[in-house]
Amino acid sequence: MSYLLTLVTFFSIGIILAMSLNLLMGFTGQVSMAHGGFMGIGAYTAAWFAINAEVNMVWAMLLAAAAAALIGWLFALATVRISGDEFILASFALQMVIIEAISRWTDVTRGTYGLSGVPKPELFGEPMRTIEQYAVFTVVVTLICAVVMMRMAGSTFGLVLRGVRESVPSMQALGRNTVRVKILVMVIASAFAGIAGTLQASMVTFIHPDSFTIMLSIIIVAYLLVGGLGNMWGAALGAVLLLSIPELIATSDVIPSNLLGPMERVIYGVVLMAFVWFRPKGIIAERPVLRVGRMLRRGTVTAPTRPGSPASATTPDAPGATR
Amino acid sequence: MTTMLDVANASVSFGGLRALKDVSISAEEGQVTALIGPNGAGKSTLLGAVSGFTRLDEGRVTFRGQDITGMRPHQGVGLGLARTFQDLEVMQRLTVAENVLLGFPDQPAERLSRLLLTPWVANRHHRATVQKTVDLLDHVGLLDRADTLASDLSYGEQKLLVVARLLATGADMLMLDEPGAGLPDVNLHQIGSVLREAVAGGRTVLLVDHNMDLIMNYADRVTVLHHGQVIATGTPAQIQANQAVIDVYFSRSHTAQDPVDEPLTPSQKGAPDAS
């Protein structure tokens, strides 16, 4: 039971990471190799406040989101003029800087000793003691995050993000401040990564610079490539699938335990290559936000009735919807 | 008659190349002002300078009496000034309807505070905007393609889409960069009639094009650019009869490029002299 609940907790954290990176990478087209680093900023911020100032992890989570958002904001300001490969390189550099900073700032982070004894959140004045309680807490936080992010993704806001990915000039010509949009989405994605970091820190109670390396950032990118870039359900599915692989290997008994570590990476690599090769859009491909045909059929909107329109000769399947 | 847009003594250079040299042009409210000229004449550069995409080295841009020189590109629509691009800049992986929906400015459904705190307000506004999108798509004859990805449209349909997106902005001044180039006649007349209706509805149009059918049928005034300079301004009939313009469009000697894709000849049936 507790094994399953542990899994559910890690799946939840992975889902927040995947969905938030999706806003940045799938929707806005900014491929970031620093998402693991932002998670680390959140984890360390929350852990520091909880350990040194006895801040409840519930509130420490908000501080963590704010800290990650702040770094995200500064990074976005520095990178507003670049995109594509240059942005990937810049985010890669940021990932390295974050890990260096965590390793070197020993007064606060205890460097490579790591921070241990990260507490669980307190609710109603009581610290959580069981994995059941913590799993429920994590799932609730994840649901809130997921609802918020899916609302963003499924609205005109999400369309604006995709518009920026498709054509910056046309979004500018349509009155959108694309610089502001890019900064905003970076801040949002970082804040959610900070929340995921907090959940992780409370779960494992010990955090270390090695927990948030470029390897983690790459794996989060892999969640999206497997599940489906630009699709929130796909992102969640990708996270759950890739997080299941090591568990399946470990429980299968086929592979000797001393080979588990290396085999895991090999299998990750093979799965990723298979997807990029055979299913480049991921398991669930990007879908339109707006579906006019469906809205016409449901009567949410109506097709204009035109007596003899000069512009077009073809008639849409709309008349069926208007009785 | 009032002047909507006024460009005074505009100069732009790219490195050593002077794309615009002391160009002055104005557009009157409720009229179609056409800007023509051979390839590389500086037409697109002028549109860019007016819409804030290209920095002017010298000169002033005035819109409705307000100095807008140095405006940022995204500020145009808010002021009532919108443009299309010669290379269309269609958002390929969005649907036709989504492209047009994004044309409508200031939507509550794209503001995070509204979206998350008062979702019912955002949703109500969103439905109204989708209805306006449907009406506009119907107007340009693309409603049956609403849910198609823009990348799956034909070239002509993409050009109609770009015009629909432009109309959605609600801007009073519409600037189009070669809406007719490369279009079959059917689409050309669709675009022409959509433009005519926009002008009838009180909009002002600045039209960059080579297509003489479009210019002769729809423009009130024509300005001709050549090598970054204005060489003639007048009514379509005056321009057609202007010797300097005819020289530019027919002589292939002073530029390595082809003068234009659509020379004057085909539509000169009615013109008095074709030298």
Ligand SMILES: Nc1ncnc2c1ncn2[C@@H]1O[C@H](COP(=O)(O)OP(=O)(O)OP(=O)(O)O)[C@@H](O)[C@H]1O
């Ligand atoms: N961003 C740029 N950098 C350098 N040179 C440019 C740039 N944009 C335009 N030019 C040059 O400036 C000149 C004017 O170009 P412009 O695009 O304004 O011409 P145009 O009249 O629109 O031509 P066309 O009919 O081919 O669209 C050309 O010689 C072009 O090569």
Ligand SMILES: [Mg+2]
């Ligand atoms: Mg041009």
